[in-house]
Amino acid sequence: MSSRDTGFPRTDAEHDFLRARRRQVLSRLASWLRREPDDVNITLPFDEVVEALGRESERRVGLRVIRLDSVVGSVDRGRDFDRRFRPTSARVRQRWERLALASRRGESIPPIEVYRVGDLHFVIDGHHRVSVAHALGLASIDAYVTEVRTRLGADGIRHRGDLIIKSYRRLFLERVPLSGQAAAAVLVSDPWDYAVLGEHVEAWGFRLMQDEGHLLDRQTVAARWYENEYLPVVSMLAQADLVGDRTEAEAYLWVAGERYRLMRTHRWDDEVIEALRAPSK
Structure with missing residues (x-):
């Protein structure tokens, strides 16, 4: 149990959410002070990534344990969480705290579902579960994985701006x-x-x-x-x-x-x- 825990799971789950929101706001402020691009802290959009890299095929891998830090993007929920899956607003609070409470009580949490592109993972279902796992300091998470193979590798992609050069490189290699x-x-x-x-x-x-x-x-x-x-x-x-x-x-x-x-x-x-x-x- 963390030194910041009260011993009351519901109260601690509420505090977990507030800490995650505070860290997200502080991260945005730090990016603004450093004059970083707006896309530095957003989750990578899966569709844009595979378009830039050139989608070739996909195959179902099945249930795997994946590193949380490899989960960098989303299929359709990019606005609710930042790059580190911290909540960007209070809109997700109710469901988030319910999952945090279940985790703190030791209840079984279903695996998430992801696409894998290279070494990167993009959430299809389970954004809240990823966010809670990050907040609780976990290093890995269970996931049903579908591997997507692309014309170019995903290495070197850190934020959305990197997709531009990947897209131009893919077009070059087609020509x-x-x-x-x-x-x-x-x-x-x-x-x-x-x-x-x-x-x-x-x-x-x-x-x-x-x-x-x-x-x-x-x-x-x-x-x-x-x-x-x-x-x-x-x-x-x-x-x-x-x-x-x-x-x-x-x-x-x-x-x-x-x-x-x-x-x-x-x-x-x-x-x-x-x-x-x-x-x-």
């Missing part, structure tokens, strides 16, 4: 269908750079088809661009110490644009690298 290590290697920080890079690869592929005199599918263009263009250029940039604090793909995109601006050519040689090095000094 430039790299796979395996090649797909993992081509990364940029600015979502719009994926659109620019996609246009660049498609233009490179068009020139390749003109040179060879026949059509190539997207997979072939992507593979040949990566092996014959991207890797050699990135290697030269690394040797010339021109990557800097950018990702390799960002350095490639910069130098590809500069090459055309300075040289009006698509060749790569020492003369091009030296011309590109000059403006960077």
